[in-house]
Amino acid sequence: MKLRGIKLLNYRNLNGIKITFSDDLNYIVGENNIGKTNLLYAINRIFTGKSFEANDFQDSTKTIEIVIRLKLNDVEKGIFDDLTDPENTDYINIRITQESPDEYLRYSHYETGESVLPADIRRLLLINYDSLRNPKNELDFSKTKGAGTFLNYIVKKFVENQEEGTTYLNKGVIKRLEKYVDSILKNIEAFNRFNIQPLAEQNNQEMLTRIMVLKDANNVSVSEIGYGVQYNMLIVLSILEKIISYAKKLKDNDKRLQTLLIFDEPEIHLHPYLQRTLMKDILKIASGQDEEFNSILNQLFGIDEFSGQILIATHSPNIISDDYKKLIRMYSEQGNTNVVNAKKLTLDSRERKHLLMQFEYLKEAIFARGVIIVEGESEYGSFKSFGDTLGIDFDREGIALIKASGAESIIPLMKLFDKLKIANVGVMDKDKKLEKSIPDRDNLIFTSQLCFDSEIVYRLIKKNRTDMLENILTEYDSKGLERSMQEKALNRAIEKFKIKKISADRAYKFSELTSDDKMYPVIYITWFSVNKGILLGKTIGENMDKIMIPPCYVRAIRKIKERIG
DSSP states (O other): OEEEEEEEESBTTOTTEEEEOOSSEEEEEOOTTSSHHHHHHHHHHHHHTOOOOGGGBSSTTSOEEEEEEEEOOHHHHHHTTTOSBTTBTTEEEEEEEESSTTSOOEEEETTTOOBOOHHHHTTSEEEEEETTOOGGGTSOTTOSSTTHHHHHHHHHHHHHTSOTTOOOSOHHHHHHHHHHHHHHHTTSHHHHHTTOOOOOOOOHHHHHHHHOOOBOTTSOBGGGSOHHHHHHHHHHHHHHHHHHHHHTTSOTTOOEEEEEEEEESTTTTOOHHHHHHHHHHHHHHHTTOOHHHHHHHHHHHOOOEEEEEEEEEOSOTTTOOSOGGGEEEEEEETTEEEEEEGGGOOOOHHHHHHHHHHHHHHTGGGGOSEEEEESSHHHHHHHHHHHHHTTOOHHHHTEEEEEOSSGGGHHHHHHHHHHTTOEEEEEEOHHHHHHHTOOOOTTEEEOSSSSHHHHHHHHHHHTTOHHHHHHHHHHHOTTGGGOEEOHHHHHHHHHHTTOOSOOOSSOEEGGGOOTTSTHHHHHHHHHHHHTOSHHHHHHHHHHOOTTTSOHHHHHHHHHHHHHHO
């Protein structure tokens, strides 16, 4: 059984939301407080049969109604008799309703209204993990709740497999210990008054679970190790914990276990490499390819086959795989939450090509409220500083900066972000507009000069701020004003930028020229072009005041701020 789709009505902030799920892996992304956890909570209620509470009703006078679409295998079709989708018998559509907080959930076949047993839905085992759990309270063999349940279960299985009457501790030593402790405590009146005595635990399982502790190779208790290690273990143990009670319900002739694995921000407390490693572990387990995990299931529960469909709400680009079709993005539109299913996106060949080529660099932008797309590294290095100077903090505003690595990628990326419902602004050099006759777009801004380099140089010269140019040069270049630019490089810049009535007949040093010389802008444009890069862009951004930032870049930054509201 697989959860293939869901529609929610009158539930929290997700009224009218429709989502289609992939059979294997689904990443649910979006801003904080957009509804990701609400979605997982609703699914949890449906598959556990727990009623919704008063604050789950968007309108307390109306019914919560949720429709789910399940994909069935041949055995599961028999469970529901002929209650399948009339158009495709591999599926069943089920309506779940709750009229008020005092009522129970009601399950029925969507097309006919005939009742469906909640127990039949729960054949798909839901395993839920959220980041609010405290591993210190669970990674303990004596616990019978949470992940400790599985650790406790291992000890129980061990005791069950031993011969009756097996001794685990030296009884003589234990008796002497009891007498010694009693000789001390009996001198305390409160112990005598209530006849309290020190006695060793008689239940072998209880005793052994209190003795066993988890430690690392340095003999340090897990409770004293960093949270990253603790949560890494907790996540996997939480899967095994849920299987204990469910495995008893499996029929002897069907030892296959299908699960719906729900994780709410599993990346918390984990560094980026461990986040990616954890995801690989989860994917390997869910696909049934983790032989060691499978051996545990077989040895302890007799389970022959394990598979899991994964739903992950995350704020980490490190967790997301390279398959963009697994993305489910939640966003706000006119105050309401809406959803984009990436697997349903219609992309043309260019959009798909650029998405696949640059997806690794676009992952962070998926979490943004808005995106600025620039051509090259110098722009990329400077724009955050430009934003700071203008009083617009990109991180605080949720603005991502994307380097398109060429003008030809900017428009396809803009179209892609349009489809993902992410506000975007593109910044393109004027020379590309002239070459390719690119039509105007409200959110596509061109430089007034041919490119970033000339835009900065001519802006500062025009405003008589050659001191800023010299500051950029001397901060970035160890030779500073004594740096010389070769004749060929200068003439290439003259030709490229169509600078009239001038040519270079030799190399020039910056110290030889003043702002009145025709070669002055040429030498700086040449140097900017030769030294393109993020570090140069950062140096430029940090040396520009609000008035000196070229108007085209000011418009771009203010435009994205306007578009995200």
